[in-house]
Amino acid sequence: MNKFMNSIGIKSRKAFETNVDINIKNKVLNFYARLLDKEKKLILRENLKDIEFAKNKGIKENLINRLKIDEVKLRNIKNSINKISKLKDPVNITLKKWNRPNGLNIKRVTIPIGVIGVIFESRPNVTSDVAGLCFKSGNAVILKGGSEAINTNRILAKLFRKALKKNNVDENYIQFVDSKDRKMVDIMLSKMKKYIDVIIPRGGKKLVKRVQEFSVVPIIGHLEGLCHTFVDKDAELNMASDIIYNAKLRNTAICGATETILLHEKIVKKFCNPILKKLEDENCKIYGDNILKKYYKGKVYPAKEKNWSTEYLTAAVSVKVVKNSEEAINHINKYGTMHTDSIITKNKKTANKFLKNVKSSIAMHNTSTQFADGGEFGFGGEVGISTNTLPPRGPVGLEQLVSYKYEISSKGKIRE
Structure with a gap:
């Protein structure tokens, strides 16, 4: 041998x-x-x-x-x-x-x-x-x-x-x-x-x-693709709904699929039902925190600590309500795997703060995490996505x- x-x-x-x-x-x-x-x-x-x-x-x-x-x-x-x-x-x-x-x-x-x-x-x-x-x-x-x-x-x-x-x-x-x-x-x-x-x-x-x-x-190499999408208080509902549906369900088996959705507390009441219902209608299992349970009319499975660090690679997602963009960034930097994380917002200042402060090798604004792919970056393909701190990083x-x-x-x- x-x-x-x-x-x-x-x-x-x-x-x-x-x-x-x-x-x-x-x-x-x-x-x-x-x-x-x-x-x-x-x-x-x-x-x-x-x-x-x-x-x-x-x-x-x-x-x-x-x-x-x-x-x-x-x-x-x-x-x-x-x-x-x-x-x-x-x-x-x-x-x-x-x-x-x-x-x-x-x-x-x-x-x-x-x-x-x-x-x-x-x-x-x-x-x-x-x-x-x-x-x-x-x-x-x-x-x-x-x-x-x-x-x-x-x-x-x-x-x-x-x-x-x-x-x-x-x-x-x-x-x-x-x-x-x-x-x-x-x-x-x-x-x-x-x-x-x-x-x-x-x-x-x-x-x-x-x-x-x-x-x-x-x-x-990368260990996991635990990707997040954060819906900010200044997000536009239809855009957020379309992006999250794509980021989670277009292909659940890829490392660029969103595994955790973070919702700003100021929009949770208005946004959670239209966004999550669309996922649930496609048999996506939703694990949520106590605040989400209060507002979402569909089925919510209680999220435990382990859910925040779970890469599902199937039709399941964790949902957490956060006070502000700082809490979203801190959550991503604590539980994420430095793969791909996205913010949905019309506020350029908030977007810029998010892009600069998440530790991800790929940080996105108003974009589906499913674009984490060398072919989509114009590289012709990829041998993988690196989440190392040292270069190369990303595709x-x-x-x-x-x-x-x-x-x-x-x-x-x-x-x-």
Whole structure:
């Protein structure tokens, strides 16, 4: 097992050391997009095997939805690859240059990170998104997906490698760990430091926590997406209602879904019924505090302390009434996970205070938290959303998958 993983590491290092021209990179990506179209039936057939396995294993419905690929999702995967191919090469860009009085000419230039290990669950689109982004940014990648999606992940990785080979590029730029054995993950985290430069976990709380605890390799990742939407006293009712409905229910299984709604006490009486009724009509379970119970005419389950730190990933939401924007900000900074938090208000001063003071990696004004997505940011896709305090933060796309170096020249300068 160690031998097998070491072999993958060696191949990744070797592939990374070969520079690929931007035109070849784009040719590979475009060919891969065409293969996704051409092999559509095969991909959908492999995906059905995974869905069958997940159902037999008793995996929750919301996780099966993440796993499922249909023609629409496959078209989105293909579109994402096409978008990545159209983006500028993020490597070898001069970020800044300056001349010093000591005679040094200094340039800060972007470089690839190296070999990236991505450990993920459920969503097979991660395979193609990550492969595309890592390859375009000059990084080799080792992909380890969850056992529940092994057939879909295998075919998506195989087709990318086919696109590499067709264009005379080392196919080991993209490697897929074709095994259901969880020990492979432990080896990646603890025994492959000389091959892997950074680990990116994408999945549930258990997976990310395990990676954070055991990895000897640096990590880019988020633990949970506990997102909030705060409806301020100066919010407009229809806007608030539309945004909250979308932020909670458009797709409950994504990390950008709102999990807690905060209502300003001055609008709770007028706003809570129209906003929450719309959610309840779609079978959304509402956990509320005592003040909400007083005003909301529908069914409210009593919110306990644990509800404020629960990421539901299903049709359920916590609702709390707050005195002012300060209390909303404090609540978010206490219970949130520095993912995505939004304020709905017409008051620009309040909005600005919220945007500057919540610790979130993504802070929004009059916007649905469901926009927390690299594709929506114009990144072509993402390898994940980072809630680290250190950069990169938020969606990690092409420009976040590079590091930089200093290139310095002079006319024979020596230091006195």
